[in-house]
Amino acid sequence: MSMQSLDIQRRSATTTPSPDARQTLEVAKLIDVSKCIGCKACQSACMEWNDLRDEVGSNAGIYDNPRDLSDQSWTVMRFSEVEVQQGKLEWLIRKDGCMHCADPGCLKACPSPGAIVQYSNGIVDFHEENCIGCGYCITGCPFNVPRISQKDNKAYKCTLCSDRVAVGQEPACVKTCPTGAIVFGSKEDMIDHAQERIADLKERGYDNAGLYDPQGVGGTHVMYVLQHADQPELYHGLPKDPHISPMVGLWKGIAKPLMSFGLGLVALAGFFHYIKVGPKEVPEDEETES
Amino acid sequence: MTNHWVDIKNADLILIMGGNAAEAHPCGFKWVTEAKAQRKARLVVVDPRFTRSASVADYYAPIRAGSDIAFLGGVINYLLTHDKIQHEYVKAYTDATFVVREDYTFENGMFSGYNEAKRSYDKATWMYELDKDGYAISDPALQNPRCVFNLMKRHYARYTPEVVSNITGTPRDQFLKVCETIATCSAPNKVMTIMYALGWTQHSVGSQIIRTGAMLQLLLGNIGMAGGGMNALRGHSNIQGLTDLGLLSNLLPGYMTLPGEKETDFQTYLDKRALKPLRPGQMSYWQNYPKFHVSLMKAWFGDAATRENNFCFDWLPKLDKVHDVLQVFEDMNQGKMNGYFCQGFNPLASFPNKAKVGGALAKLKYLVIIDPLVTETSTFWENHGEFNDVDPAKIQTEVFRLPSTCFAEEDGSLVNSGRWLQWHYKGAEPPGEARGDNEIMAGLFTKLKELYKKEGGAFPDPILNLTWGYKIPHAPAAEELAREFNGKALADLTDAKDPAKVLVKAGEQLASFAQLRDDGSTACGCWIFSGSWTDKGNQMARRDSSDPSGLGNTLNWAWAWPVNRRVLYNRASLDPAGKPWDPQRKLIGWDGAKWGGTDVPDFKPDVPPGDPMNPFIMNPEGVARLFAIDKMAEGPFPEHYEPFETPIDTNPMHPGVISNPAARVFKGDMEAFGKAKEFPYVATTYRLTEHFHYWTKHARINAVLQPEQFIEIGEELAQAKGIKAGDKVKVRSNRGYIKAVAVVTKRIRALEVAGKKVHTVGVPIHWGFQGLAKNGFLTNTLTPVVGDANTQTPEFKAFLVDIEKV
Numbered sequence A: 001m002s003m004q005s006l007d008i009q010r011r012s013a014t015t016t017p018s019p020d021a022r023q024t025l026e027v028a029k030l031i032d033v034s035k036c037i038g039c040k041a042c043q044s045a046c047m048e049w050n051d052l053r054d055e056v057g058s059n060a061g062i063y064d065n066p067r068d069l070s071d072q073s074w075t076v077m078r079f080s081e082v083e084v085q086q087g088k089l090e091w092l093i094r095k096d097g098c099m100h101c102a103d104p105g106c107l108k109a110c111p112s113p114g115a116i117v118q119y120s121n122g123i124v125d126f127h128e129e130n131c132i133g134c135g136y137c138i139t140g141c142p143f144n145v146p147r148i149s150q151k152d153n154k155a156y157k158c159t160l161c162s163d164r165v166a167v168g169q170e171p172a173c174v175k176t177c178p179t180g181a182i183v184f185g186s187k188e189d190m191i192d193h194a195q196e197r198i199a200d201l202k203e204r205g206y207d208n209a210g211l212y213d214p215q216g217v218g219g220t221h222v223m224y225v226l227q228h229a230d231q232p233e234l235y236h237g238l239p240k241d242p243h244i245s246p247m248v249g250l251w252k253g254i255a256k257p258l259m260s261f262g263l264g265l266v267a268l269a270g271f272f273h274y275i276k277v278g279p280k281e282v283p284e285d286e287e288t289e290s
Numbered sequence B: 001m002t003n004h005w006v007d008i009k010n011a012d013l014i015l016i017m018g019g020n021a022a023e024a025h026p027c028g029f030k031w032v033t034e035a036k037a038q039r040k041a042r043l044v045v046v047d048p049r050f051t052r053s054a055s056v057a058d059y060y061a062p063i064r065a066g067s068d069i070a071f072l073g074g075v076i077n078y079l080l081t082h083d084k085i086q087h088e089y090v091k092a093y094t095d096a097t098f099v100v101r102e103d104y105t106f107e108n109g110m111f112s113g114y115n116e117a118k119r120s121y122d123k124a125t126w127m128y129e130l131d132k133d134g135y136a137i138s139d140p141a142l143q144n145p146r147c148v149f150n151l152m153k154r155h156y157a158r159y160t161p162e163v164v165s166n167i168t169g170t171p172r173d174q175f176l177k178v179c180e181t182i183a184t185c186s187a188p189n190k191v192m193t194i195m196y197a198l199g200w201t202q203h204s205v206g207s208q209i210i211r212t213g214a215m216l217q218l219l220l221g222n223i224g225m226a227g228g229g230m231n232a233l234r235g236h237s238n239i240q241g242l243t244d245l246g247l248l249s250n251l252l253p254g255y256m257t258l259p260g261e262k263e264t265d266f267q268t269y270l271d272k273r274a275l276k277p278l279r280p281g282q283m284s285y286w287q288n289y290p291k292f293h294v295s296l297m298k299a300w301f302g303d304a305a306t307r308e309n310n311f312c313f314d315w316l317p318k319l320d321k322v323h324d325v326l327q328v329f330e331d332m333n334q335g336k337m338n339g340y341f342c343q344g345f346n347p348l349a350s351f352p353n354k355a356k357v358g359g360a361l362a363k364l365k366y367l368v369i370i371d372p373l374v375t376e377t378s379t380f381w382e383n384h385g386e387f388n389d390v391d392p393a394k395i396q397t398e399v400f401r402l403p404s405t406c407f408a409e410e411d412g413s414l415v416n417s418g419r420w421l422q423w424h425y426k427g428a429e430p431p432g433e434a435r436g437d438n439e440i441m442a443g444l445f446t447k448l449k450e451l452y453k454k455e456g457g458a459f460p461d462p463i464l465n466l467t468w469g470y471k472i473p474h475a476p477a478a479e480e481l482a483r484e485f486n487g488k489a490l491a492d493l494t495d496a497k498d499p500a501k502v503l504v505k506a507g508e509q510l511a512s513f514a515q516l517r518d519d520g521s522t523a524c525g526c527w528i529f530s531g532s533w534t535d536k537g538n539q540m541a542r543r544d545s546s547d548p549s550g551l552g553n554t555l556n557w558a559w560a561w562p563v564n565r566r567v568l569y570n571r572a573s574l575d576p577a578g579k580p581w582d583p584q585r586k587l588i589g590w591d592g593a594k595w596g597g598t599d600v601p602d603f604k605p606d607v608p609p610g611d612p613m614n615p616f617i618m619n620p621e622g623v624a625r626l627f628a629i630d631k632m633a634e635g636p637f638p639e640h641y642e643p644f645e646t647p648i649d650t651n652p653m654h655p656g657v658i659s660n661p662a663a664r665v666f667k668g669d670m671e672a673f674g675k676a677k678e679f680p681y682v683a684t685t686y687r688l689t690e691h692f693h694y695w696t697k698h699a700r701i702n703a704v705l706q707p708e709q710f711i712e713i714g715e716e717l718a719q720a721k722g723i724k725a726g727d728k729v730k731v732r733s734n735r736g737y738i739k740a741v742a743v744v745t746k747r748i749r750a751l752e753v754a755g756k757k758v759h760t761v762g763v764p765i766h767w768g769f770q771g772l773a774k775n776g777f778l779t780n781t782l783t784p785v786v787g788d789a790n791t792q793t794p795e796f797k798a799f800l801v802d803i804e805k806v
């Protein structure tokens, strides 16, 4: 999705400066899990707005459907039945999808110049025309979000509706959410709103209610209000303290010198050829040799 | 709804029971979220399953499907024994003080007047004692043991927490916790709303469950209050409009009723409905019935309806009995019908005992389907393997399919649950040969009329004389119909006090039903819609969302019946002296000369506070009924009766009377009921957010979101039956079986009922053998044919099944 080009703060595998003539406000989407009723209107809005249609699947004995993120499903609801307190059942329903990390592991891991960009508003966007389908973004992502399409071998994920946001609209899922469980605005406002929600939850007996804005990835532009912020894993395995895998740092260490020394394009192309058709997990020795 | 969707935000406590608003009404549910976020409201959910609504509730209590009256009766008992009622309200605005006839009795589960052969009651004894003037006798001191309050107290004293827990399976402490929470709303400034839907209506005692909820709300003083009321969440976007326009077999538009076969005299017909006040000084608004009725007949038959011919009263069908859908399919099954028109209706999927419905359709000569989609009913004759195992060669029914538009392809109004008529505009042209329903019906009508004209026929008069002044006779516009429902003057209407003054000129649209006359000078197609299209134009199309009071009564947004009133009975939000029970919820007020406010007052505009006239102006007694007098089929006080298929084979309240003694059961259907010995589990059917009835399985996105048929069971039952999540299972009732994927969940738990462990099998309804989702079984293969004794709404929420892994 290359709708925006004037306000990019970083690009994958690129050392030249990014175009940043325009500065945009840092935005965030706040998902209040305590308000979400799991209606999947957001899933359907995402399909509608982005013109995506996943396959009609099957039921695996759970409510979750489609069962996982895919090139056609950029967000899915994850349903978890838990008993945090003995005898008090809770049905925690979390909208899963890209977190739009301030420090995006996908972008850092991506070897293809400009396939992943981050705008100055914080949105991390995939520019599929530059994607080589290597799948490094998946390895780099601490939230297991990007998916490679079987059809075109490109990586896809939630764009935070960068096309809508660029023209001053809220993301499609936000607009659709009937309960107001998803809200969108400046990151600052979203944090303020979250604090109000957390106060309400504490008053209702959720002593550990809190905001999920993990600092291990520099904070995120998709945040959650959680009833049990002390145990994010309850929410279908939301990582407690996500970090970019050390593997990514390793690759970066090599890529940078490659770029800056301006080694022959032939060498670069050869490398990319390998990773495009090669295994998604890059063997360590391969990396050191390149 | 007595109130409306937006008003839910004014509640302090929201009880969702007999419904699952988050699941089935996600958009309206936003007002629950709003009440929680802005007012710190608490949400309590009581349901056999821990639902999507429960997932955001402050408190959840389980209940056995079909035992709601026991639960609510227990709450009533709790309120009465703990003195947690709004005394002043109950005394002033209900029939609590009225004395009931001496010969009224309730013994061993039966009320006085039962006729076993007819399975119905003679309701004469279910009445107040009247004085010589015909007024109900009242005992304001509540000393008389036969006053409604004391009878009610006695009736519900039997519903102790132990008895309730034993019947409902709700653990005693959880039941009491719900009671305590509800009891807080007896304070005049604390208000509870009740949101319910088919989870209450689809029982053989459905209407009585709703009444029990209403009684509860009256005891708490919550009817007429902003944030209170009894709020039925209607399932289809225009099902409210359907009932308003009288599309039930015994109704006329605006909740008027068709005459019975013995009611051949016009005046007697009117007198019986134009009820005289039962207490001094009451409005008894139905006294205006003749005006509504005559205006309807003028709208229908125009000049042909005259005083001399009783405004064509003789042309109205006279009912021998109620011809509801269950009755119609019974008749069809007995071969008594030749043809059937099925408009926007999929009975093979929507009505109980699919085998019976399919068999009945096969006996027709012809079946006409008017629908935008390929419904299962339209292809009932096709073999779809196990899903519809019929032999087409043996079915001779000729099926005509007339493709119609869907709502987005037509102009018109929809009436929402809150009684708002909202105008909408066509968003797209219909595909192919599809035509609007108006056009299809009008096309048929004009053809039939020609035939009657040419050939005469047995009784051509009503057809030949039906008013049909539409610009394009075979395609009346929505605007034309809407104007007709609103009504117009047929002659100059003059002021009663000053005959020289013309109020409405002949031909002009009426401003409201207050202008209707019973002399034939007004025409009105649906009196409660009068005011929706006045000389000021289409009121339903108004889109001003300003809300000066902040209570959400946006009087300039669309139009609500009656007379744009948003909260019914709002006079009851003030005490008799006119002081609001809660100043923060002030809806209306007296300005010294008339009533006014941020809602349209539900009262006679010029009757001052302190007058004996009471707020429930539609009732001849002027107050709300805790004792339903003769209005309900099975008794004036709701009583717990077991579903016709009960898992416990008895009724712990009275083992001699197990199920609703006044429910109609056809021969053959009784035999088709299953017994707990063979079918030990309680099944309940319901809807999922991802789908709308049997429609959205035709839409790709919905099919993606919930692709395949499943059922839900608790972990304990799953373990006992060796069923794991994702396994294919067979669910069997005495009428048939379905196969589906098992969802095994903590959200359904086994309940202890009458010393027995009762398991629940949840059966979502949305699949069938047409559409884009994976083909599945119509769940009404399983359900029993018995309806609520008053409305004949089928008992889809509680029946018996067995389950096994396949």
Ligand code: SF4
Pocket (backbone or CB within 6 Å): A097, A098, A099, A100, A101, A104, A105, A106, A107, A124, A140, A141, A142, A143, A144, A145, A146, A157
């Ligand atoms: S969640 Fe994953 S895909 Fe999304 S920005 Fe973070 S690292 Fe990239």
Ligand code: SF4
Pocket (backbone or CB within 6 Å): A045, A046, A047, A049, A050, A074, A075, A097, A157, A158, A159, A160, A161, A171, A172, A173, A174
């Ligand atoms: S922000 Fe846009 S792309 Fe992302 S989940 Fe919502 S609708 Fe889909």
Ligand code: SF4
Pocket (backbone or CB within 6 Å): A035, A036, A037, A038, A039, A040, A041, A042, A043, A077, A095, A176, A177, A178, A179, A180, A181, A182
């Ligand atoms: S639309 Fe809103 S309430 Fe519905 S599932 Fe998505 S986040 Fe939850």
